[in-house]
Amino acid sequence: MGEPGSHADRIARAALTWLAEPGNRAVWTLVQRAGAPATLHRLLAGDIPDRFLRSTVAARSAAGDARQVAETALREAGRIGARLVVPADDEWPARVDALAQLEIDSGGRVNRDTRPPLCFWVRGELPLGSALDRSVAIVGARASTGYGDHVTRELAYGLAERGWTVTSGGAFGIDAAAHQGALAAGGRTVSVLACGVDRPYPAGNSTMFAGIAERGLLISEWPPGSEPFKHRFLIRNRVIAAATAGTVMVEAAARSGATQTMSRVLALGRPAMVVPGPVTSAMSVGCHEVLRAHPQARLVTSVADVLEEVGRIGEYLEPAPRGAERAHDRLDEESALVLEVVPGRGVATPEELAARARLDLRTVLRRLSLLEAAGLVVRTEAGVALAPRGG
Amino acid sequence: MGEPGSHADRIARAALTWLAEPGNRAVWTLVQRAGAPATLHRLLAGDIPDRFLRSTVAARSAAGDARQVAETALREAGRIGARLVVPADDEWPARVDALAQLEIDSGGRVNRDTRPPLCFWVRGELPLGSALDRSVAIVGARASTGYGDHVTRELAYGLAERGWTVTSGGAFGIDAAAHQGALAAGGRTVSVLACGVDRPYPAGNSTMFAGIAERGLLISEWPPGSEPFKHRFLIRNRVIAAATAGTVMVEAAARSGATQTMSRVLALGRPAMVVPGPVTSAMSVGCHEVLRAHPQARLVTSVADVLEEVGRIGEYLEPAPRGAERAHDRLDEESALVLEVVPGRGVATPEELAARARLDLRTVLRRLSLLEAAGLVVRTEAGVALAPRGG
Numbered sequence: 001m002g003e004p005g006s007h008a009d010r011i012a013r014a015a016l017t018w019l020a021e022p023g024n025r026a027v028w029t030l031v032q033r034a035g036a037p038a039t040l041h042r043l044l045a046g047d048i049p050d051r052f053l054r055s056t057v058a059a060r061s062a063a064g065d066a067r068q069v070a071e072t073a074l075r076e077a078g079r080i081g082a083r084l085v086v087p088a089d090d091e092w093p094a095r096v097d098a099l100a101q102l103e104i105d106s107g108g109r110v111n112r113d114t115r116p117p118l119c120f121w122v123r124g125e126l127p128l129g130s131a132l133d134r135s136v137a138i139v140g141a142r143a144s145t146g147y148g149d150h151v152t153r154e155l156a157y158g159l160a161e162r163g164w165t166v167t168s169g170g171a172f173g174i175d176a177a178a179h180q181g182a183l184a185a186g187g188r189t190v191s192v193l194a195c196g197v198d199r200p201y202p203a204g205n206s207t208m209f210a211g212i213a214e215r216g217l218l219i220s221e222w223p224p225g226s227e228p229f230k231h232r233f234l235i236r237n238r239v240i241a242a243a244t245a246g247t248v249m250v251e252a253a254a255r256s257g258a259t260q261t262m263s264r265v266l267a268l269g270r271p272a273m274v275v276p277g278p279v280t281s282a283m284s285v286g287c288h289e290v291l292r293a294h295p296q297a298r299l300v301t302s303v304a305d306v307l308e309e310v311g312r313i314g315e316y317l318e319p320a321p322r323g324a325e326r327a328h329d330r331l332d333e334e335s336a337l338v339l340e341v342v343p344g345r346g347v348a349t350p351e352e353l354a355a356r357a358r359l360d361l362r363t364v365l366r367r368l369s370l371l372e373a374a375g376l377v378v379r380t381e382a383g384v385a386l387a388p389r390g391g
Numbered sequence: 392m393g394e395p396g397s398h399a400d401r402i403a404r405a406a407l408t409w410l411a412e413p414g415n416r417a418v419w420t421l422v423q424r425a426g427a428p429a430t431l432h433r434l435l436a437g438d439i440p441d442r443f444l445r446s447t448v449a450a451r452s453a454a455g456d457a458r459q460v461a462e463t464a465l466r467e468a469g470r471i472g473a474r475l476v477v478p479a480d481d482e483w484p485a486r487v488d489a490l491a492q493l494e495i496d497s498g499g500r501v502n503r504d505t506r507p508p509l510c511f512w513v514r515g516e517l518p519l520g521s522a523l524d525r526s527v528a529i530v531g532a533r534a535s536t537g538y539g540d541h542v543t544r545e546l547a548y549g550l551a552e553r554g555w556t557v558t559s560g561g562a563f564g565i566d567a568a569a570h571q572g573a574l575a576a577g578g579r580t581v582s583v584l585a586c587g588v589d590r591p592y593p594a595g596n597s598t599m600f601a602g603i604a605e606r607g608l609l610i611s612e613w614p615p616g617s618e619p620f621k622h623r624f625l626i627r628n629r630v631i632a633a634a635t636a637g638t639v640m641v642e643a644a645a646r647s648g649a650t651q652t653m654s655r656v657l658a659l660g661r662p663a664m665v666v667p668g669p670v671t672s673a674m675s676v677g678c679h680e681v682l683r684a685h686p687q688a689r690l691v692t693s694v695a696d697v698l699e700e701v702g703r704i705g706e707y708l709e710p711a712p713r714g715a716e717r718a719h720d721r722l723d724e725e726s727a728l729v730l731e732v733v734p735g736r737g738v739a740t741p742e743e744l745a746a747r748a749r750l751d752l753r754t755v756l757r758r759l760s761l762l763e764a765a766g767l768v769v770r771t772e773a774g775v776a777l778a779p780r781g782g
Contacts, residue, residue, distance in 0.1 A: 105742060147669055276667030276679065278538055279692040288667065288692045295686060295756075301670040301679045351496060365686075372771065380763065 002037040005088030012036035013086050013119040014070035014223055019043060019060045021113065022221040023099075023235050026050040028115035032100075036118065040066065073121075073223035080198050082123040082224065091127040093120075096242045104267050110234045114264070117221045117239060123197040124217035131190055131217055135165035136310055137240045137247040137265075139258045140174025145283050148174055148251030151275055153181035155248060158303030160187020164310075165216070167192060167244050169236070170200050170209065174250050174258070179208055182216075189216040192243070194236040195228035196220060237261040246271030246310040248300060252286030259286045266294055271309040273300040308362075334359065338367040339376060347383030393428040396479030403427035404477050404510040405461035405614055410434060410451045412504065413612040414490075414626050417441040419506035423491075427509065431457065464512075464614035473514040473588050473615065482518040484511075487633045495658050501625045505655070508612045508630060514588040515608035522581055522608055526556035527701055528631045528638040528656075530649045531565025536674050539565055539642030542666055544572035546639060549694030551578020555701075556607070558583060558635050560627070561591050561600065565641050565649070570599055573607075580607040583634070585627040586619035587611060628652040637662030637701040639691060643677030650677045657685055662700035664691040699753075725750065729758040730767060738774030 002008045013036045020027050026049070030039040044066060048054040060066070074084060085091055099116040122128050136159050138152055156166045156178045166182035167190040168175040175191075182189040189212055195201045197218045200209040212218055221239065222232065237257060241247055241264035249272075252258035265272040274291050276299055277284030290297050300306050341356035342348060348356075354364040368384060371377045378387050393399045404427045411418050417440070421430040435457065439445040451457065465475060476482055490507040513519050527550050529543055547557045547569045557573035558581040559566040566582075573580040580603055586592045588609045591600040603609055612630065613623065628648065632638055632655035640663075643649035656663040665682050667690055668675030681688050691697050732747035733739060739747075745755040759775060762768045769778050 147671065151670060275670055276675075276682075276690070278669055279542060279666055280538065284667075285692075288690055291667075291682075291690050292692075292696070293752075299667070299679060299682050299690070301676075301683075305683070349496075369772070378769065381760070 002035055003088075004035070005086060008037045009035070009088065010084050010086055010119070011067060011070045011074070012040040014073055014084060015040050015066035016043070017118050017221055018069050018073075018223055019057050019066050020053055021056075021232070021235055022117055023113040023115050023238060024053065025113050025115050026053045028100075028118070031118060070223070073225065076198065076224045077121060080123065080224065082121055082197050085120045085122050085128050086118070091129040093129045093132040093243050095132065095244070096239060098268055099238055099242045102238070102242075102264065102267055104263065110231065113235070114238045116242075119221065121197050121220050121223060122217055123213050123219070124215075126188060126217055128217065128219065131165050131188055132167065132243045133165075133245075134163060135167045135190065135244045136306060137167045137244040137261075138174065138178035138250060139168060139237075139240060139247060139252075139261050140250040141252050141256060141258060141283050141286075142171045142173040142175075143253075143283065144173035144177065144251045145281060147277060147281070148275075148283055149177040152177035152250045153184070155250070155275075155303055155306065156181025156189075157185045157187075159306065160185035160189070162303070162307065163187075165190055167240060169193070169233070169240065170202070170205055170218075172202065172204065176205055176208060179212055179216075183208075183211050186215075190243075191216070191218050192236055192240050193218060193220040193228070194222070194232035196222055196224040196226040198224040201228040233257055234260060238264045241265040241270065242268055244270070246273060246306070248273040248275065248306055249287055249290065250275045251277060251281075251283040252290075253282060254285045254289055256286050259290055262290050262294075262297070266296060269296075272297045273306055273309055274298065275300060334363065335367045335371055338364055339371055342377055342384055342386050344386065347380065347385045349383045353384060393426055394479075395426070396477060399428045400426070400479065401475050401477055401510070402458060402461045402465070403431040405464055405475060406431050406457035407434070408509050408612055409460050409464075409614055410448050410457050411444055412623070412626055413508055414504040414506050414629060415444065416504050416506050417444045419491075419509070422509060461614065464616065467589065467615045468512060471514065471589050471615065473512055476511045476513050476519050477509070482520040484520045484523040484634050486523065486635070487630060489659055490629055490633045493629070493633075493655065493658055495654065501622065504626070505629045507633075510612065512588050512611050512614060513608055514604050514610070515606075517579060517608055519608060519610065522556050522579055523558065523634045524556075524636075525554060526558045526581065526635045527697060528558045528635040528652075529565065529569035529641060530559060530628075530631060530638060530643075530652050531641040532643050532647060532649060532674050532677075533562045533564040533566075534644075534674065535564035535568065535642045536672060538668060538672070539666075539674055540568040543568035543641045544575070546641070546666075546694055546697065547572025547580075548576045548578075550697065551576035551580070553694070553698065554578075555698075556581055558631060560584070560624070560631065561593070561596055561609075563593065563595065567596055567599060570603055570607075574599075574602050577606075581634075582607070582609050583627055583631050584609060584611040584619070585613070585623035587613055587615040587617040589615040592619040624648055625651060629655050632656040632659055632661065635661070637664060637697070639664040639666065639697055640678055640681065641666045642668060642672075642674040643681075644673060645676045645680055647677050650681055653681050653685075653688070657687055660687075663688045664697055664700055665689065666691060725754065726758045726762055729755055730762055733768055733775055733777050735777065738771065738776045740774045744775060 043057050097116050102114045104111040152174050160182035165188040168178040170191045179189045191212050197220050247265040249258050274287045337357045350364050354361045434448050488507050493505045495502040543565050551573035556579040559569040561582045570580045582603050588611050638656045640649050665678045728748045741755050745752045
């Protein structure tokens with residue numbers, strides 16, 4: 001009873017997600033320490049140090065019995081062919097656990113409560129983990145332009161064609177164009193919802209959602225029956241950022257939902273890719289804003305540009321998948337090569353290192369960042385030098 | 392006889408520019424050592440170590456007497472109201488002397504022969520130096536689109552309106568839109584030509600050139616009568632890059648003349664600003680290429696973005712103008728402020744430093760680069776720390 005993956009664990013995780021919105025920092029911390037069933041027990045007993053959480057749980061408990069709500073949701077899920085996936089399951093998408101380390105400086109609960117999901121409700125036949133493993137998120141504006149829709153479809157089609165899953169929300173505009181492009185290529189697509197998987201929102205996209213459920217996945221942290229309240233989209237965005245190998249933003253207004261997703265992508269150190277557009281278009285203002293504000297954000301213009309980011313770089317920037325050491329081994333190999341060609345005395349430019357190591361410049365620059373972070377090299381305006389020993 | 396600024400000095404500089412194309416490294420080095428008249432004397436006597444220069448001078452000398460050509464050009468200039476400006480003149484644009492330090496790794500004479508101009512032929516009443524002092528270059532494609540022309544005119548108008556000189560070439564497309572935008576604002580504009588100022592090329596822009604000569608400046612390194620040979624545009628581009636406080640590229644095809652100009656801007660460490668466009672437009676490919684390849688290149692979307700670059704940053708990235716110490720003083724002040732807030736132990740993020748120093752993040756990042764280059768701080772992925780003492 002209470003073992004990870006047991007019925008009690010599943011019910012407790014679903015109940016906890018219902019009691020407090022997903023991502024809640026206090027709840028997640030308690031679950032890490034004591035497990036989900038004990039945490040649920042403690043919360044329902046009113047033994048809650050966090051004042052805000054205490055009032056939230058009290059309000060929710062007045063509306064229903066959390067365990068019963070979870071049991072009902074699980075039955076309803078079974079009825080519509082959906083399932084509940086928890087961390088103990090083989091298909092758990094390990095990348096989302098990187099949210100455990102996510103810290104965002106700016107205030108507000110939505111920036112504080114960015115802890116990993118406790119569970120996913122999943123509709124569709126693909127195993128969740130492998131569907132998201134080789135996955136790129138494409139996000140952007142609802143009020144997209146013809147230009148944005150076109151570029152999104154092209155990117156999604158090209159990525160799907162090359163075996164990548166396209167992940168997005170479920171909104172009109174860029175989200176819909178992303179799913180449509182991937183489906184048109186006969187590829188896989190995952191829609192991360194901010195409501196129950198039984199009634200994906202908006203209803204205007206229901207034909208598309210049916211296609212996704214058939215050939216991809218509809219997933220949500222909220223149990224069947226949940227409403228798409230506005231704040232839930234912002235909570236949901238952290239999952240899109242964390243579950244994928246990288247995120248492309250195609251069109252976005254200034255300070256929009258998509259730019260919020262990008263802030264999570266950047267904070268997670270994942271490839272944050274941005275498609276530019278005309279500076280005369282309001283729908284590209286958010287894109288240019290992110291590119292100007294974040295040197296790590298990368299301007300992309302094509303499928304090839306996106307693959308360059310996620311195909312190589314994504315591999316080792318993501319947290320090491322369970323039991324997999326390969327990414328780290330590969331990193332060491334190229335880093336060692338770069339380190340080998342840094343001169344013993346004096347400096348060399350990255351271009352010179354690239355030529356000596358027979359690697360391309362971008363690879364060398366990325367490796368240098370890691371070597372610098374590891375304290376092995378120092379970079380000055382004159383070039384790169386070995387770090388002084390001992391220090 | 393032969394004093395800087397004397398008639399002999401002027402004639403020798405004009406003659407040397409005619410004997411070998413502007414920017415010639417060997418000629419410039421000799422002039423620095425021995426002065427222009429002695430260098431001319433030596434070259435005409437055939438005492439030339441550089442084999443390539445020797446054959447060039449021989450070929451030109453066969454076509455005419457260099458001194459006579461220069462005297463004739465000076466008379467012709469007087470006739471059309473043009474003048475010859477040399478480094479000894481008060482109106483010499485000091486910024487171009489930064490070309491003395493320009494080194495570009497890739498091969499070819501055009502990348503080797505990037506030394507400063509020996510002289511400028513100038514048509515128009517404004518003093519050359521002060522016209523270029525507060526000057527932004529706008530460059531781009533001849534085959535621009537309506538989008539590019541529109542953005543260029545808006546930028547040029549806005550910059551001119553705020554008292555900035557707009558500098559460009561004289562071509563159709565972006566160059567012309569830049570001059571037109573500045574002239575429409577009643578502002579100042581400088582056209583840097585690759586032919587004589589007596590016959591600006593292309594003739595299709597002659598009305599525009601007349602307007603520029605009246606309210607701005609037509610300038611060239613080549614004496615009156617010179618033809619706009621194709622390779623001269625590439626030689627000319629280094630002047631556009633070096634004479635201005637920063638350069639904006641609006642639209643450019645892949646590996647075009649404009650991207651070559653940007654490579655000089657980047658190599659000079661000047662603000663290299665790029666306007667993005669639709670990824671579906673061939674005329675924005677060069678822009679996105681530069682933004683992707685060079686982290687120092689800066690995406691700009693508006694006059695405000697451009698002014699942010701040249702108004703603050705341009706001031707101290709440019710070589711210190713003669714006798715002016717102000718830029719350096721100001722640099723030290725803000726750098727000192729940033730340095731002051733770096734913690735004595737441990738690290739701080741640039742964001743934290745910005746908050747503590749009450750400076751904006753971009754300023755802090757720029758100052759950190761300088762402080763790092765000066766060996767005062769070290770940057771790791773975890774943040775910024777004081778450099779270990781002694782080391």
